[in-house]
Amino acid sequence: xxxxxxxxxxxxxxxxxxxxxxxxxxxxxxxxxxxxxxxxxxxxxxxxxxxxxxxxxxxxxxxxxxxxxxxxxxxxxxxxxxxxxxxxxxxxxxxxxxxxxxxxxxxxxxxxxxxxxxxxxxxxxxxxxxxxxxxxxxxxxxxxxxxxxxxxxxxxxxxxxxxxxxxxxxxxxxxxxxxxxxxxxxxxxxxxxxxxxxxxxxxxxxxxxxxxxxxxxxxxxxxxxxxxxxxxxxxxxxxxxxxxxxxxxxxxxxxxxxxxxxxxxxxxxxxxxxxxxxxxxxxxxxxxxxxxxxxxxxxxxxxxxxxxxxxxxxxxxxxxxxxxxxxxxxxxxxxxxxxxxxxxxxxxxxxxxxxxxxxxxxxxxxxxxxxxxxxxxxxxxxxxxxxxxxxxxxxxxxxxxxxxxxxxxxxxxxxxxxxxxxxxxxxx
Numbered sequence: 001x002x003x004x005x006x007x008x009x010x011x012x013x014x015x016x017x018x019x020x021x022x023x024x025x026x027x028x029x030x031x032x033x034x035x036x037x038x039x040x041x042x043x044x045x046x047x048x049x050x051x052x053x054x055x056x057x058x059x060x061x062x063x064x065x066x067x068x069x070x071x072x073x074x075x076x077x078x079x080x081x082x083x084x085x086x087x088x089x090x091x092x093x094x095x096x097x098x099x100x101x102x103x104x105x106x107x108x109x110x111x112x113x114x115x116x117x118x119x120x121x122x123x124x125x126x127x128x129x130x131x132x133x134x135x136x137x138x139x140x141x142x143x144x145x146x147x148x149x150x151x152x153x154x155x156x157x158x159x160x161x162x163x164x165x166x167x168x169x170x171x172x173x174x175x176x177x178x179x180x181x182x183x184x185x186x187x188x189x190x191x192x193x194x195x196x197x198x199x200x201x202x203x204x205x206x207x208x209x210x211x212x213x214x215x216x217x218x219x220x221x222x223x224x225x226x227x228x229x230x231x232x233x234x235x236x237x238x239x240x241x242x243x244x245x246x247x248x249x250x251x252x253x254x255x256x257x258x259x260x261x262x263x264x265x266x267x268x269x270x271x272x273x274x275x276x277x278x279x280x281x282x283x284x285x286x287x288x289x290x291x292x293x294x295x296x297x298x299x300x301x302x303x304x305x306x307x308x309x310x311x312x313x314x315x316x317x318x319x320x321x322x323x324x325x326x327x328x329x330x331x332x333x334x335x336x337x338x339x340x341x342x343x344x345x346x347x348x349x350x351x352x353x354x355x356x357x358x359x360x361x362x363x364x365x366x367x368x369x370x371x372x373x374x375x376x377x378x379x380x381x382x383x384x385x386x387x388x389x390x391x392x393x394x395x396x397x398x399x400x401x402x403x404x405x406x407x408x409x410x411x412x413x414x415x416x417x418x419x420x421x422x423x424x425x426x427x428x
Contacts, residue, residue, distance in 0.1 A: 018045010019386040023213065026112050027051065027092065028120035028127075030058040032165070032195055033229060034149050035088040036202025038119055041209065042091035043379040043388045049115070049404055050092045050395070051108055054426035057096070057397040060085040068394070070370040081394065089394035090366060090376060095405075096398030096426040103424035105130050110409050113141050117209055121149040124159050134224045144222040145212040147205055153228035163229065165195035172197065172233020177240055180255035189253070201232040262308035263287070263319055266345065272328040277341040281305060290338040291322050366390035369399065398426045 020041060027038040027050040035050075035058070042048040052058055064082030095111075098104040109132060112118050118137070120127060127133045134146040148154060151163035169175050169191045179190035208225045216222055234241060240251040240259075251259070256275075258264035264277045278287045281304060288297035296302055296318060301311045308315055323331060328344070335342040346354065352363050361378055368374035374393040381388060405411040405425070419425045 017386060018043075018389060019383065020044040020046040020213075021386075023047070023117065024115045025049065025117040025119065026108075026115040028108070028118065028122065028132075029149065030121065031060055032088055032198035033201040033205070034119055034121040035060075036199055037147070037149070037205035037209070038092065039088050039090060040202065040206040040379070041117070043381075043390075045386065045389070046117075048092040049111060049400075049408075050089065050094050051097050051099070051111075052094055052397055054096045054098050054398065054423070057081075057094070058085055058089070060088070061397065068368075068374070070368055070372055070374075081396070086374070086394040087377070091389075091391050092395060093400035093404055094395035094398055095401045097401070098424050099130065101424055103419060103422060105132065107405070107409070107419070107424065108132060109137070111404070112137050112144070114408055115144065116213070117145045117147070119147045119149070119205065119209070123162070124150060124154055138222065138224075142221055143216060145209060145216065145225070146222065147209055147212075147225040147227065149201060149205055149227045149229075151229050153231060154226045158230075165197040165229070166191055168197040168229040168233045172230050173237050173241065174233055177237075177251050177253055179253050181253050184255065187253075187255075196236075197229045197233050200236050201227060201229045204232050204235075257312075257316075260309060261305065262312050262315060265316075267320060267323040267331075269323055269328040269331055270326055273345055274323070274328050274331050274335070275343045275345065276335065279341070283340055284308070286338045287335070287340050290334045290340060291319070293318070293322060364390050366393050368393045369396050396428065398428050401425050401427045 023041070023046040025038055025041050025046045025048045027034070027048050029035055029038060029050075030052075038048050038050070050058075056062075061081040063084040064080070066083045067080045068083055068086045097107050099108060112132065120132075128136070131137075134144070134148075137146065138144055150159070151168065152158040152161055169178075170189070174196070175189040175191055178192060180187045182188065205225070205227050208227065212223050212225060237244075243249065244251060256266040258277075261277070261279055264279070265275075266273050267276055276287070278284050284302070284305075285297055288294065296315070300307070302308050302315055332342055332344070344350070351357055357363075360382075362380070364376050364378045365373040366376055369392075376390065376393070378390075379388045402416055405416055405419075411419075416425070416427065420427050
């Protein structure tokens with residue numbers, strides 16, 4: 001029998017290791033959806049090897065300014081990379097390989113056969129032409145988990161089409177319910193201010209990979225994962241999409257208001273704006289007391305959530321009239337005192353000065369490539385063990401090429417020099 005004390009000691013030894021420690025991920029993605037997925041896996045402790053084009057790398061390296069300070073110091077301005085790239089590529093190793101050549105493809109294939117997970121977002125069929133598709137690789141590596149991320153998926157009439165986040169926010173329905181109502185100032189569809197289709201797809205992809213890893217631990221077999229940004233946006237419609245399927249009604253835009261809760265919106269104060277969210281009838285009564293509007297509390301039209309929805313057009317102007325009489329600070333304190341969910345509309349400077357955000361450690365620093373600390377936004381997951389570690393900032397292009405080829409493929413310095421001389425790789 002095993003010694004339980006040894007087991008306990010082993011568990012203590014793993015406490016500081018990432019939850020995915022020992023998992024190797026080959027990252028053949030670029031832009032945001034794929035890199036967001038692989039950054040999540042890297043944050044959780046996986047070794048992520050990011051394959052990039054020599055001389056160019058991930059497209060988003062050049063999506064600046066702003067640029068990361070200190071980048072490019074070794075090789076000039078051409079080596080700098082944007083904050084956009086840095087936001088989605090920490091904790092990864094960069095290997096610069098030319099996939100257009102035979103030698104480069106051989107290297108990537110060899111790395112894939114030694115990986116647990118491969119994630120890619122090439123156009124449908126591109127990697128199959130090079131023998132780097134799941135069908136080809138899984139013959140030699142049946143335990144490989146292979147995730148493809150594309151705009152429209154691997155099958156269907158739109159599968160070959162390209163697309164970006166903006167397209168899928170529109171085609172997936174999100175823009176139809178985002179923005180002010182038609183007929184009001186500024187009315188019309190709006191995209192979300194961040195690339196939400198990419199981020200959501202990356203999160204779906206990371207959870208799918210984790211599920212596949214769990215299944216492989218029981219069966220020994222990997223599998224193929226097909227993820228489309230359009231599918232993810234349709235699913236992201238949540239209750240609004242579901243409501244349409246059940247009732248046939250088409251959800252409308254309500255701006256900052258809520259279709260089924262009143263008041264649940266932004267209210268203008270004397271000097272600014274306050275977000276108010278009264279989610280049930282008890283909170284409605286407390287809200288009326290906070291406003292000192294006993295007349296609204298006693299009005300039978302507004303006594304229930306359904307009544308407040310039906311009579312929204314009469315109710316909201318009354319609330320707005322009262323709110324406009326006092327400053328935001330007064331209403332924030334008053335609503336908090338009465339237990340009504342409320343908040344400010346913060347810019348990102350205010351976000352990272354927020355006392356709760358500061359307490360939760362959502363601003364972190366990690367080692368940069370020049371040795372200086374680099375700020376970043378923390379992963380929001382708080383593990384009791386296997387905590388997220390910020391090992392290093394986003395890598396410079398090809399920073400780890402030699403290290404990975406030595407450690408993963410057993411290549412010596414002469415072989416690496418030969419590959420570099422032939423243009424199959426670039427090294428730093």
